[in-house]
Amino acid sequence: MAGSKTEVPQGTLDMLVLRTLQHLGPTHGWGIARRIEQVAEDALKMNQGTLYPALVRLEQRGWIKSAWGVSDHNRRARFYQITARGSKQLQVEEERWDRIAGIIARIRQPFPEEGAP
Amino acid sequence: MAGSKTEVPQGTLDMLVLRTLQHLGPTHGWGIARRIEQVAEDALKMNQGTLYPALVRLEQRGWIKSAWGVSDHNRRARFYQITARGSKQLQVEEERWDRIAGIIARIRQPFPEEGAP
DNA sequence: GATTTTCCTGTTGACATTCTACAGGAGTGG
DNA sequence: CCACTCCTGTAGAATGTCAACAGGAAAATC
Numbered sequence: 001m002a003g004s005k006t007e008v009p010q011g012t013l014d015m016l017v018l019r020t021l022q023h024l025g026p027t028h029g030w031g032i033a034r035r036i037e038q039v040a041e042d043a044l045k046m047n048q049g050t051l052y053p054a055l056v057r058l059e060q061r062g063w064i065k066s067a068w069g070v071s072d073h074n075r076r077a078r079f080y081q082i083t084a085r086g087s088k089q090l091q092v093e094e095e096r097w098d099r100i101a102g103i104i105a106r107i108r109q110p111f112p113e114e115g116a117p
Numbered sequence: 118m119a120g121s122k123t124e125v126p127q128g129t130l131d132m133l134v135l136r137t138l139q140h141l142g143p144t145h146g147w148g149i150a151r152r153i154e155q156v157a158e159d160a161l162k163m164n165q166g167t168l169y170p171a172l173v174r175l176e177q178r179g180w181i182k183s184a185w186g187v188s189d190h191n192r193r194a195r196f197y198q199i200t201a202r203g204s205k206q207l208q209v210e211e212e213r214w215d216r217i218a219g220i221i222a223r224i225r226q227p228f229p230e231e232g233a234p
Numbered sequence: 235g236a237t238t239t240t241c242c243t244g245t246t247g248a249c250a251t252t253c254t255a256c257a258g259g260a261g262t263g264g
Numbered sequence: 265c266c267a268c269t270c271c272t273g274t275a276g277a278a279t280g281t282c283a284a285c286a287g288g289a290a291a292a293t294c
């Protein structure tokens with residue numbers, strides 16, 4: 001029972017993918033997943049059923065674009081690349097993340113100086 | 118159209134509420150919202166339509182308990198209090214948060230030493 | 235050359251959570 | 265009385281994640 005809340009908070013995956021593409025350049029879905037899991041070591045598993053729809057979403061919004069190609073292992077693969085709009089979006093989402101993270105950090109502390117009169 | 122992604126990533130609100138109650142002790146919904154907004158300054162708005170259902174959820178799971186009382190302004194209010202199970206849950210969620218935040222921070226850096234041969 | 239493994243792309247249906255917008259009651263102050 | 269603040273909710277829609285399933289083509293193994 002109990003079990004399994006979401007691993008990745010909603011809205012976070014986009015940021016992860018965009019940032020990964022920003023670093024790696026054109027990469028296929030499988031490669032993105034491998035990359036993220038590698039950086040996360042064992043702390044995160046990527047679901048294909050989450051990643052691929054996310055890639056479709058991102059492309060529909062114009063944040064990434066794709067082209068068929070051939071992978072290092074000589075297999076048909078769809079390579080994704082971040083667009084200019086995607087870079088902007090990445091920036092927006094990272095700022096949002098920092099904002100939320102900042103709030104959470106502050107909430108965690110008992111009492112930030114409130115009035116400071 | 119477009120508009121309005123979620124302000125608070127899914128699963129984060131619980132953590133915020135639990136942590137706030139942990140600090141403040143028995144507090145009513147309105148007070149929780151005020152407190153969080155205050156700490157967040159202008160960076161986050163709490164929706165009542167999100168908060169109240171969340172409080173119901175948290176109580177159903179035994180993480181908080183409630184009792185009717187009277188507020189500072191002499192109004193009927195439901196005071197929520199974190200339970201022992203709630204404290205445990207808070208710890209779980211904060212660890213999860215730290216884990217995710219760590220991964221994101223690492224992803225953001227271009228290349229952590231990978232193979233180091 | 236047949237079988238297994240690895241690589242790579244998807245789809246479907248269930249589920250949880252948040253958002254917007256609405257509705258109302260009970261004190262307080264003018 | 266009338267408006268305003270305080271305080272508690274509900275309904276419906278939208279979004280995104282998860283688990284599980286399905287398949288094809290190159291490479292490695294036997």
